[in-house]
Amino acid sequence: MKVAIIGQGYVGLTISVFAGQFFEVFGFDNNRSIVRQLNSGISHIEGVESSVLQKRIKDGRYKATASGSDITDVDFVVIAVPTPLSKGRQPDLTYIDAACRTIGENVKKSVLVINESTSFPGTLRNYIKPAIEKYSKSSVEHLYAISPERVDPGRGDYNQKNTPRLYAGLTAEASEKTRDFYSKFCDNLIEVSSPEVAEAAKLFENTFRQVNIALVNEFAQITNALGISVYETLDAANTKPYGFMKFTPSAGVGGHCIPVDPTYLAAVAEEHGAPATFIRRANDVNLEMSKYVVDRVQADNGGLLQGKSVLIVGVAYKPNVADVRETAAELVINHLRERGAVVSWHDDVVGTWLGENSAPLSGADISIVVTKHDSVDEKAIVASAPYVFDTTGKVAGAKGL
Numbered sequence: 001m002k003v004a005i006i007g008q009g010y011v012g013l014t015i016s017v018f019a020g021q022f023f024e025v026f027g028f029d030n031n032r033s034i035v036r037q038l039n040s041g042i043s044h045i046e047g048v049e050s051s052v053l054q055k056r057i058k059d060g061r062y063k064a065t066a067s068g069s070d071i072t073d074v075d076f077v078v079i080a081v082p083t084p085l086s087k088g089r090q091p092d093l094t095y096i097d098a099a100c101r102t103i104g105e106n107v108k109k110s111v112l113v114i115n116e117s118t119s120f121p122g123t124l125r126n127y128i129k130p131a132i133e134k135y136s137k138s139s140v141e142h143l144y145a146i147s148p149e150r151v152d153p154g155r156g157d158y159n160q161k162n163t164p165r166l167y168a169g170l171t172a173e174a175s176e177k178t179r180d181f182y183s184k185f186c187d188n189l190i191e192v193s194s195p196e197v198a199e200a201a202k203l204f205e206n207t208f209r210q211v212n213i214a215l216v217n218e219f220a221q222i223t224n225a226l227g228i229s230v231y232e233t234l235d236a237a238n239t240k241p242y243g244f245m246k247f248t249p250s251a252g253v254g255g256h257c258i259p260v261d262p263t264y265l266a267a268v269a270e271e272h273g274a275p276a277t278f279i280r281r282a283n284d285v286n287l288e289m290s291k292y293v294v295d296r297v298q299a300d301n302g303g304l305l306q307g308k309s310v311l312i313v314g315v316a317y318k319p320n321v322a323d324v325r326e327t328a329a330e331l332v333i334n335h336l337r338e339r340g341a342v343v344s345w346h347d348d349v350v351g352t353w354l355g356e357n358s359a360p361l362s363g364a365d366i367s368i369v370v371t372k373h374d375s376v377d378e379k380a381i382v383a384s385a386p387y388v389f390d391t392t393g394k395v396a397g398a399k400g401l
């Protein structure tokens with residue numbers, strides 16, 4: 001059986017190497033340099049080992065492609081393209097639309113189309129199916145299903161095999177085929193009654209994280225005003241064995257999911273006349289954390305940052321990955337530069353970002369730790385500047401939230 005996986009990023013490539021154990025996979029991506037790199041056996045995604053990719057290629061189970069002619073006779077299609085926000089912070093389905101066009105124009109026989117991209121309830125039924133039918137050059141009818149992706153890039157303990165997976169088809173036949181497809185490489189499949197339930201569940205999972213992160217970020221400001229340690233207080237609360245889940249404060253949220261997905265939920269809620277004030281406020285609290293951090297640093301440094309050299313330690317959105325999408329580091333840097341600070345950053349996992357290179361971990365007036373990779377030495381951070389502010393709670397001897 002052949003599978004086309006549209007989009008070869010974090011989600012698509014991860015699925016490709018798992019599915020490649022059982023299917024012949026065509027990893028379709030419209031970025032030709034990614035396609036070239038993948039076909040030479042080099043993975044660009046944390047958690048996908050190049051050696052595994054090379055094995056799939058050698059076994060004839062994986063080929064990256066940007067050519068529609070490679071996917072005309074596949075049996076399954078998985079959509080794993082970005083679902084970002086537009087400039088006006090509205091759901092942006094242009095990548096989904098382009099993927100639908102690729103499918104409609106190229107896939108010639110009846111297939112099961114599974115969407116793994118995160119989007120609002122109704123996307124499969126009201127958007128993907130009609131779009132593929134619109135672009136299709138034949139009268140062929142496809143089956144449609146959703147199975148939202150839960151991959152956590154860089155995570156070792158949970159993967160495609162042991163992370164429970166939700167799914168639902170638009171028809172019973174689509175559901176059954178979806179189960180057959182994933183059961184090859186996922187141990188725990190949970191069917192829900194409609195695609196909309198699966199789509200909404202995915203958004204709620206990430207909204208749950210977003211609002212709890214916002215809550216703890218606000219709590220960090222409260223404990224600071226009260227003169228007590230947020231970390232000690234959270235550890236104390238966490239001794240309760242039920243009804244509490246510990247989240248930790250930070251300079252804000254980053255990545256493709258937590259800053260984005262709740263806004264998809266809020267947008268669809270408001271479109272249907274339901275309030276989403278809690279989600280909107282949580283988003284604002286998380287965005288405002290970068291300013292709060294810079295305010296704290298400024299207050300500790302004589303109220304003036306003009307001309308001070310400030311080193312941001314860690315610009316990836318989370319530890320041990322090179323992903324900088326929506327990183328809070330960018331907001332922190334913007335606030336610092338607006339106040340006249342001379343900002344550089346150290347992150348050898350990221351290397352190069354926004355046309356700048358990772359700077360040495362030394363010689364600054366002020367260091368602010370936004371993300372602490374395991375590979376970065378704690379003592380070297382403390383020695384990098386006379387004043388170090390840590391937003392992660394991981395650097396002993398630094399000032400912190």
Ligand SMILES: NC(=O)c1ccc[n+]([C@@H]2O[C@H](COP(=O)([O-])OP(=O)(O)OC[C@H]3O[C@@H](n4cnc5c(N)ncnc54)[C@H](O)[C@@H]3O)[C@@H](O)[C@H]2O)c1
Pocket residue numbers: 006007008009010011012028029030031034080081082083095098099102116117118119149150151152153256257
């Ligand atoms: N990254 C995560 O941790 C994660 C987790 C769960 C769900 N998701 C969701 O999965 C989806 C994909 O996210 P991602 O992190 O894999 O994105 P990504 O940016 O890592 O990868 C997307 C890939 O799709 C390619 N692409 C874009 N448009 C295309 C098109 N029309 N045809 C073919 N390829 C195209 C891009 O070149 C890129 O390689 C999003 O909806 C995201 O919200 C992501």
